Amino acid sequence: MPDSVLIVGSMALDTVTTPFGAVENAVGGAGxxxxxxxxxxxxxxxxxxxxxxxxxxxxxxLRQRGVNLEGVQHVPGERSFRWTGSYEYxxxxxxxxxxxxxxxxxxxxxxxxxxxxxxxxxxxxxQPRLQLQVxxxxxxxxxxxxxxxxxWIENARDDLLAVLARVDLALMNDxxxxxxxxxxxxxxxxxxxxxxxxxxxxxxxxxxxxxxxxADGHFSLPSYPLPDVVDPTGAGDSFAGxxxxxxxxxxxxxxxALRQAMAVGTVMASACVEDFxxxxxxxxxxxxxxxxxxxxxxxxxxxxCPLVP
Amino acid sequence: MPDSVLIVGSMALDTVTTPFGAVENAVGGAGxxxxxxxxxxxxxxxxxxxxxxxxxxxxxxLRQRGVNLEGVQHVPGERSFRWTGSYEYxxxxxxxxxxxxxxxxxxxxxxxxxxxxxxxxxxxxxQPRLQLQVxxxxxxxxxxxxxxxxxWIENARDDLLAVLARVDLALMNDxxxxxxxxxxxxxxxxxxxxxxxxxxxxxxxxxxxxxxxxADGHFSLPSYPLPDVVDPTGAGDSFAGxxxxxxxxxxxxxxxALRQAMAVGTVMASACVEDFxxxxxxxxxxxxxxxxxxxxxxxxxxxxCPLVP
Numbered sequence: 001m002p003d004s005v006l007i008v009g010s011m012a013l014d015t016v017t018t019p020f021g022a023v024e025n026a027v028g029g030a031g032x033x034x035x036x037x038x039x040x041x042x043x044x045x046x047x048x049x050x051x052x053x054x055x056x057x058x059x060x061x062l063r064q065r066g067v068n069l070e071g072v073q074h075v076p077g078e079r080s081f082r083w084t085g086s087y088e089y090x091x092x093x094x095x096x097x098x099x100x101x102x103x104x105x106x107x108x109x110x111x112x113x114x115x116x117x118x119x120x121x122x123x124x125x126x127q128p129r130l131q132l133q134v135x136x137x138x139x140x141x142x143x144x145x146x147x148x149x150x151x152w153i154e155n156a157r158d159d160l161l162a163v164l165a166r167v168d169l170a171l172m173n174d175x176x177x178x179x180x181x182x183x184x185x186x187x188x189x190x191x192x193x194x195x196x197x198x199x200x201x202x203x204x205x206x207x208x209x210x211x212x213x214x215a216d217g218h219f220s221l222p223s224y225p226l227p228d229v230v231d232p233t234g235a236g237d238s239f240a241g242x243x244x245x246x247x248x249x250x251x252x253x254x255x256x257a258l259r260q261a262m263a264v265g266t267v268m269a270s271a272c273v274e275d276f277x278x279x280x281x282x283x284x285x286x287x288x289x290x291x292x293x294x295x296x297x298x299x300x301x302x303x304x305c306p307l308v309p
Numbered sequence: 310m311p312d313s314v315l316i317v318g319s320m321a322l323d324t325v326t327t328p329f330g331a332v333e334n335a336v337g338g339a340g341x342x343x344x345x346x347x348x349x350x351x352x353x354x355x356x357x358x359x360x361x362x363x364x365x366x367x368x369x370x371l372r373q374r375g376v377n378l379e380g381v382q383h384v385p386g387e388r389s390f391r392w393t394g395s396y397e398y399x400x401x402x403x404x405x406x407x408x409x410x411x412x413x414x415x416x417x418x419x420x421x422x423x424x425x426x427x428x429x430x431x432x433x434x435x436q437p438r439l440q441l442q443v444x445x446x447x448x449x450x451x452x453x454x455x456x457x458x459x460x461w462i463e464n465a466r467d468d469l470l471a472v473l474a475r476v477d478l479a480l481m482n483d484x485x486x487x488x489x490x491x492x493x494x495x496x497x498x499x500x501x502x503x504x505x506x507x508x509x510x511x512x513x514x515x516x517x518x519x520x521x522x523x524a525d526g527h528f529s530l531p532s533y534p535l536p537d538v539v540d541p542t543g544a545g546d547s548f549a550g551x552x553x554x555x556x557x558x559x560x561x562x563x564x565x566a567l568r569q570a571m572a573v574g575t576v577m578a579s580a581c582v583e584d585f586x587x588x589x590x591x592x593x594x595x596x597x598x599x600x601x602x603x604x605x606x607x608x609x610x611x612x613x614c615p616l617v618p
Contacts, residue, residue: 013376019493025561041616048615053381059397074411078527089493090487090493091493091494094440103587120574133418135484142491173583184328184398184400185536185537185538186516186533186534187534187535187536188536188537191536205517207495207585208514208517208518208581209517209529209531211531211534217530217607217608218534219608219609220530220531220608220609220610221609221611222518222520222527222529224493225495225496225520225527226496227494227496227497227500228494228497229494236576246615249615249616250615259612260364260611260612260614260615262611263611263614264614264616286617286618287618288616289614289616289618290617290618291615291618293614297528297613297614298526298532299527299529300528300529301568301609301610302528302530302565302568302572302609303463303565303570304572304603304606305569305572305573305598305599305602305603305606306555306558306559307350307558307573307595307598307599307602308595308599309595309596309598309599309600
């Protein structure tokens with residue numbers, strides 16, 4: 001049995017429009033996507049908050065997948081966090097139409113005793129102060145990683161820097177890495193992030209894949225090519241859930257394990273974007289994970305340099 | 310001795326401004342960049358046109374590198390093709406400030422007898438009608454590839470489709486693949502390009518690398534990570550020159566060779582963008598090509614899927 005993964009993040013009702021359809025108040029949120037993806041690989045301890053409107057069926061589904069919901073607070077009389085957004089044809093950028101914090105406004109993550117010994121921790125994109133609060137409650141983590149967003153880089157920079165000083169890995173998209181460091185060149189910007197504390201930075205590049213930058217080098221993976229991308233919502237969080245889940249599954253965090261985690265994360269993201277809400281991850285099987293992982297591996301393989309130096 | 314590579318493309322005087330400096334009337338042009346890159350690997354037959362103002366020193370340099378200039382026309386009393394452009398901090402898009410066709414306006418590529426037996430052909434980005442004219446003059450090519458641009462997709466679509474029906478490989482950036490096919494999803498758009506004729510399409514993604522799509526699958530490579538990108542001008546052409554050059558060097562065009570060509574192209578592009586004009590390629594040595602190629606190979610290597618399906 002792998003060690004448990006601790007995930008803290010939003011549990012949301014999303015209203016999303018893409019060129020391929022729309023959903024209203026569909027279950028989503030970074031914590032839910034990441035928890036769902038990680039559940040393929042390890043027991044998950046989820047920390048979050050919901051209102052009266054969060055579907056009991058969704059909570060049941062998570063429980064059945066081995067996600068412990070003891071750390072999910074329910075605030076009676078309140079509504080869950082809600083996000084409304086849309087995507088244009090190229091699917092690269094979401095336009096946020098509205099955000100209702102609701103129960104999230106006064107959220108104070110408190111870790112149940114059983115969670116405090118989690119060895120693998122993913123702090124999804126929430127207020128950095130809350131990420132710190134979670135880190136304070138975890139006793140002896142083996143590997144910690146955080147996500148963030150442009151809003152916190154601009155409005156909670158000091159707290160975010162405090163988080164970065166304490167995590168093993170920072171997960172950000174390319175624009176966020178540039179914004180955080182003020183450096184347009186990505187290789188250089190990634191180097192600057194490493195100086196802020198984390199031993200690794202993973203740069204998410206949407207349809208262009210993701211890169212892992214560590215002191216000892218770069219690793220890059222393309223995204224898994226899909227002819228039908230239906231809704232990109234949750235891709236980054238599914239990636240993160242698969243990533244931390246595989247580390248827990250392996251029980252190691254060396255360079256080789258991190259590269260394998262990148263591949264599993266990439267596969268989880270590919271399943272996520274094939275449908276709205278959790279439908280893509282719900283349909284995913286371990287055998288598809290295996291197959292896509294091996295395809296990705298083949299997609300980047302090439303023979304040694306034929307030139308003689 | 311490898312077979313000769315035939316390259317047709319512009320020979321230009323570029324005036325370029327980037328956040329890291331500027332050059333005025335510096336030697337450039339797709340044919341020159343591609344020829345310079347290919348010259349590391351195979352004898353090059355260059356087809357192009359220059360005016361009185363093209364530096365004799367640049368022509369000498371090409372000759373010394375094994376580039377045959379018999380097919381380069383000199384139009385007395387006229388000026389060479391000139392391009393003026395600039396790049397912003399993220400270096401992803403050039404802004405064209407001016408284009409002077411000059412000698413290029415009435416260019417009619419005529420292949421010297423010695424060129425007509427070239428086995429490996431790169432038609433750089435010129436008017437598709439001229440690309441067709443070159444194809445008509447090559448007797449029995451082993452491998453042909455073409456580049457193009459948004460302007461021809463819009464204004465010379467029929468000629469471009471005729472080119473695509475006749476080449477083995479189409480080289481385009483992601484925006485051009487989308488524009489040509491009207492399909493936003495890249496995997497699907499690449500599939501549509503294959504239906505137009507070529508057996509392979511290479512999608513250039515700038516700093517995100519490049520993908521090779523063939524009927525039997527996808528191959529992807531990240532760009533070589535550089536902390537100092539000085540001027541992206543010529544990167545795609547250097548890629549193409551390295552690509553076709555390696556095929557000639559190997560003398561084969563199978564899947565394995567194409568993947569190795571992608572890697573050599575990626576290395577050539579990395580050298581090109583490290584400085585203005587030809588300075589980066591001029592400094593490049595075979596030993597650096599070898600080293601970067603092997604680093605790229607290591608950058609994408611990861612172990613088999615640990616999960617059991």
